[in-house]
Amino acid sequence: MSTGGSADPDDTGCHILHVDMDAFYASVEIRERPELAGLPVIVGGTGGRGVVLSATYEARAFGVRSAMPVGRAQRLCPRAIFVPPSRRLYAAVSKEVMAIFGTVTPEVEPLALDEAFLDVSGALRRLGPPAAIARHIRAEVAGQQGITCSVGVAPTKFVAKIASARCKPDGLLVVPRAGVLGFLHALPVSALWGVGERTGEALARLGLRTVADIAHTPLAALQHELGVAQGSHLAALAAGRDERRVTPHTPEKSIGAEETFAADIDDPERIKRELLRLSGRTAHSLRAGGYAARTVSVKLRLASFKTTTRSRTLAYPTDVAREIYATACALYESAGLDRGAALRLVGVRVSGLVAAAGANAQLTLDDRPVGWREAERAVDQITSRFGSSAVRPAALVEEPDRPAEGAF
DNA sequence: TCTGGGGTCCTGCGGCTG
DNA sequence: TCTGCAGCCGCAGGACCC
Numbered sequence A: 001m002s003t004g005g006s007a008d009p010d011d012t013g014c015h016i017l018h019v020d021m022d023a024f025y026a027s028v029e030i031r032e033r034p035e036l037a038g039l040p041v042i043v044g045g046t047g048g049r050g051v052v053l054s055a056t057y058e059a060r061a062f063g064v065r066s067a068m069p070v071g072r073a074q075r076l077c078p079r080a081i082f083v084p085p086s087r088r089l090y091a092a093v094s095k096e097v098m099a100i101f102g103t104v105t106p107e108v109e110p111l112a113l114d115e116a117f118l119d120v121s122g123a124l125r126r127l128g129p130p131a132a133i134a135r136h137i138r139a140e141v142a143g144q145q146g147i148t149c150s151v152g153v154a155p156t157k158f159v160a161k162i163a164s165a166r167c168k169p170d171g172l173l174v175v176p177r178a179g180v181l182g183f184l185h186a187l188p189v190s191a192l193w194g195v196g197e198r199t200g201e202a203l204a205r206l207g208l209r210t211v212a213d214i215a216h217t218p219l220a221a222l223q224h225e226l227g228v229a230q231g232s233h234l235a236a237l238a239a240g241r242d243e244r245r246v247t248p249h250t251p252e253k254s255i256g257a258e259e260t261f262a263a264d265i266d267d268p269e270r271i272k273r274e275l276l277r278l279s280g281r282t283a284h285s286l287r288a289g290g291y292a293a294r295t296v297s298v299k300l301r302l303a304s305f306k307t308t309t310r311s312r313t314l315a316y317p318t319d320v321a322r323e324i325y326a327t328a329c330a331l332y333e334s335a336g337l338d339r340g341a342a343l344r345l346v347g348v349r350v351s352g353l354v355a356a357a358g359a360n361a362q363l364t365l366d367d368r369p370v371g372w373r374e375a376e377r378a379v380d381q382i383t384s385r386f387g388s389s390a391v392r393p394a395a396l397v398e399e400p401d402r403p404a405e406g407a408f
Numbered sequence B: 001t002c003t004g005g006g007g008t009c010c011t012g013c014g015g016c017t018g
Numbered sequence C: 001t002c003t004g005c006a007g008c009c010g011c012a013g014g015a016c017c018c
Helices: A025-033 A070-076 A086-106 A121-127 A128-143 A157-166 A175-183 A197-206 A211-216 A218-227 A229-237 A268-288 A321-333 A372-386
Strands: A016-021 A041-044 A054-057 A081-083 A108-114 A115-119 A147-153 A170-174 A254-265 A291-302 A307-318 A343-355
Touching: A016 A128, A016 A157, A025 A041, A025 A054, A025 A086, A041 A070, A041 A254, A086 A115, A108 A372, A115 A157, A121 A128, A121 A307, A128 A147, A128 A170, A128 A197, A147 A157, A157 A170, A175 A211, A175 A229, A197 A218, A197 A372, A211 A229, A218 A229, A254 A268, A268 A291, A268 A321, A268 A343, A268 A372, A291 A321, A307 A321, A307 A343, A321 A343
Parallel strands: A041 A081, A147 A170
Antiparallel strands: A016 A115, A016 A147, A041 A054, A108 A115, A254 A343, A291 A307, A291 A343
16 A cells, blocks of 8 residues: 555556545635635535535534534534535536546546546556556646545555545555455445445444455355345455446436425425426426436425435426426325425436437427427527526516416 | 435335236 | 236335435
């Protein structure tokens, strides 16, 4: 193992890099507002029901972590400065960072806005050994974007990912092929990809606390406790086996939108209005990606946090908000919720994606042969030019004499 | 402590079909 | 005609990731 400092580390067999931006959202905010540098900055937490999306290391020193409810973060770090997220800005910075990766190799697989796998096998002759490429990337990101990243270098994706996490922030860690098992086996089971709270509890029931414990457990025992797929998955990872390749273009499988209300809602008409809004966002994303979808799902989270999903597969793929909304409403009404049940979240998601160009979508709904797709495409063009508030369904216009529900 | 929003993958069950 | 079976698909829910 090596932190890849001044001396050249042993990077034998290491052609996978995992690059992970450090406290990405918070770092971007500080880049935009340098007066925040060195302060405990927390991104997220607006609207009363938020969680922490990103926190600077100054805030983390107080115990603040991602996904933590903001109320708790506030108590842990009363001096923290809360900043609302600017998702478009983060997406733009992410695009530029990914472009830097693209100058190194075309084999770039983004995992999220702030991290990606790179297979640098084809860049060794041009740019040098993997550790040197990692140093080059870190310098380019810092120089061009003014933010830092950490890089794990390893023979497999999984080990590279753990390595980048273990050298944060602003670090570089190389795990050579010969050092993989020694590196892995000392880690707690929670370090493995796919082990969260529930799986961690299941492993604890078997008395397994470290990756070495898993590696020394019979496969059958793991499969009995966790299921065939997950048991095999964890056994392979614990043995250092990970055959997954870096795949630059992974097609999306579902697209959706969801929203948690500032206060629980029990009025079915208001809930349907939210379904209309979310259907519009989902359809817009579908069209932007050139997709149509066959299956519509709704997600309903009660005030008690119990979550119910309902889905229906359509006869034809669609990218029309009106059709998605009609299906979402039908699913909501047939979900069997108690009358007046208060919801804290609703979501709309579509799956079974196909290319819109090839989709034999049906344009009509309720026997009206109107070109809804064309109408919605026209709205897309207007909103891309004048903003999302320029045009919206009549039912979403906040006016005292607003038309009846269902108007579009 | 009081839990966002975007996703992926897996499991189990029931219905349909050959 | 009936029954059993296997395979596939749709659906619901859960766990997990960033």
